Amino acid sequence: MGRKLPRPEKTRIFTVSxxxxxxxxxxxxxxxxxxxxxxxxxVLVIDIDPQGNASTALGIEHHADVDSIYDVLxxxxxxxxxxxxxxxxxxxxxxxxxxxxxxxxxxxxSLVAREQRLRRAIDVYAKTxxxxxxxxxxxxxxxxxxxxxxxxxxxxxxxNEVLIPIQCEYYALEGLSQLLKNIEMIQKHLNADLVVSTxxxxxxxxxxxxxxxxxxxxxxxxxxxxxxxxxxxxxxxSEAPSYQQTVMTYDPSSSGALSYLEAAAEIAER
Ligand SMILES: Nc1ncnc2c1ncn2[C@@H]1O[C@H](COP(=O)(O)OP(=O)(O)OP(=O)(O)O)[C@@H](O)[C@H]1O
Ligand SMILES: [Mg+2]
Numbered sequence: 584m585g586r587k588l589p590r591p592e593k594t595r596i597f598t599v600s601x602x603x604x605x606x607x608x609x610x611x612x613x614x615x616x617x618x619x620x621x622x623x624x625x626v627l628v629i630d631i632d633p634q635g636n637a638s639t640a641l642g643i644e645h646h647a648d649v650d651s652i653y654d655v656l657x658x659x660x661x662x663x664x665x666x667x668x669x670x671x672x673x674x675x676x677x678x679x680x681x682x683x684x685x686x687x688x689x690x691x692x693s694l695v696a697r698e699q700r701l702r703r704a705i706d707v708y709a710k711t712x713x714x715x716x717x718x719x720x721x722x723x724x725x726x727x728x729x730x731x732x733x734x735x736x737x738x739x740x741x742x743n744e745v746l747i748p749i750q751c752e753y754y755a756l757e758g759l760s761q762l763l764k765n766i767e768m769i770q771k772h773l774n775a776d777l778v779v780s781t782x783x784x785x786x787x788x789x790x791x792x793x794x795x796x797x798x799x800x801x802x803x804x805x806x807x808x809x810x811x812x813x814x815x816x817x818x819x820x821s822e823a824p825s826y827q828q829t830v831m832t833y834d835p836s837s838s839g840a841l842s843y844l845e846a847a848a849e850i851a852e853r
Pocket of ligand 2: 636726
């Protein structure tokens, strides 16, 4: 912690996506965001999962009455009006998700420019910050739900880069081709600038051959995308959210925190 990392030339917008559930999307989102913010960069996390796990982990209120990313997507509320400060980390802000988002998937269908609503909200927010004399955001991370519906499509349209967390287990690669096919469709029809820039191996259990095999296979398929840093299976990582914290503040010297710090540094230095 405390290591300085370079500022990107322009805001880098990542969507953290994998339609497989429980692979570490949210954990990866909040911890990489926290690591970059702790290094002095301006970071925004956008929670577009109705479960609101990223909001919880960052200690951001997200009960049903809070204005949230739902209002941004459906009611044209400005992103500036829903972002909240993360209590533990100065340069980290979060647009929370509430349970109302569960209905957004259906409500979006009948709206104009339904795939581009998040992108537009982010563009407007960037201009608002500039007008208010606030510093430019360096990173935006969008935490997706485990599905490929319209919320995830909004994230793909708003982002320049996709970060795919892959759990080092047997079924890891099974859904991946479907995910990549969907991303290709987005590139073709909605967002030509989108690239799958980063893959992070998570929940790596060094005691099993299986984890090593899965990791090797993913590296063979995606040599340029897979980060060298690997996130180990760690009790500290899984405990942190119950204290409304990231592992970066909950136990900064743990192996889990150090691995996320390493991953964040690799991302920043690429
Ligand atoms: N490296 C790790 N070591 C141990 N537990 C982990 C690790 N990474 C994530 N977990 C735990 O695994 C569970 C799933 O992780 P997480 O919520 O980040 O996945 P997700 O992909 O966001 O899930 P969902 O698809 O439901 O959004 C959580 O309980 C989390 O605390
Ligand atoms: Mg999640």
